[in-house]
Amino acid sequence: MKCPNCGKKIPDAATVCQFCELAVEPEPTAAEIALVEEMLTQMDPEMIQELQTAFEESGTAEEFANRLLVGDCPKCGSHETGNCGNDPEIDDPSVGRCFKCGQLWCTFCDKLLDKSAPACKECEEMWDEQEDWEDDEEDE
Numbered sequence: 001m002k003c004p005n006c007g008k009k010i011p012d013a014a015t016v017c018q019f020c021e022l023a024v025e026p027e028p029t030a031a032e033i034a035l036v037e038e039m040l041t042q043m044d045p046e047m048i049q050e051l052q053t054a055f056e057e058s059g060t061a062e063e064f065a066n067r068l069l070v071g072d073c074p075k076c077g078s079h080e081t082g083n084c085g086n087d088p089e090i091d092d093p094s095v096g097r098c099f100k101c102g103q104l105w106c107t108f109c110d111k112l113l114d115k116s117a118p119a120c121k122e123c124e125e126m127w128d129e130q131e132d133w134e135d136d137e138e139d140e
Contacts, residue, residue: 001014001024001027003017003019003020003022003024004022004024004025004061005017005020005022005060005061005062006019006020006022006060007059007060008020010024022061051068054067054068057079066081066082066083067079069083069107070082070083070096070107071096071107071110073096073098073100073101073103073105074103074105074110074112075098075101075103075105075112076098076100076101076103078098078099078100078101080098080099080100081096081097081098081099082096082097082099083095083096083097083107084096084097084104084118090104090118092118092119093107094106094107094108094120094123095107095113095118095119095120102115104118106120106122106123108120108123109122109123111123
């Protein structure tokens with residue numbers, strides 16, 4: 001089998017890739033494959049094409065996830081992006097970073113963020129309101 005992250009050949013029974021140390025999940029079951037196939041039949045053809053393009057232009061599973069979850073830089077359009085979840089100064093996976101131009105942005109609304117205050121106040125307020133609403137629902 002091939003490692004889904006680095007693409008190198010690893011033993012079928014491997015639980016960790018010997019090259020990139022990614023924890024390797026077992027192959028999907030027939031039921032999981034059928035579920036994904038059913039979801040794809042319900043998707044808009046344009047969305048399927050966008051997924052296909054992102055997959056083809058990604059060298060690793062991490063790059064593919066970044067293309068889907070972080071997206072392209074809203075300032076320069078670069079695909080060379082990632083989130084700031086592991087950045088010790090920002091520590092927020094909802095903040096995207098362009099490795100080409102250095103721009104930060106909110107991955108929910110694409111608002112450009114300032115490096116001195118890398119947080120989207122509008123989205124934070126929206127999430128806080130949603131949490132309050134969910135808390136009220138649980139109390140009832």
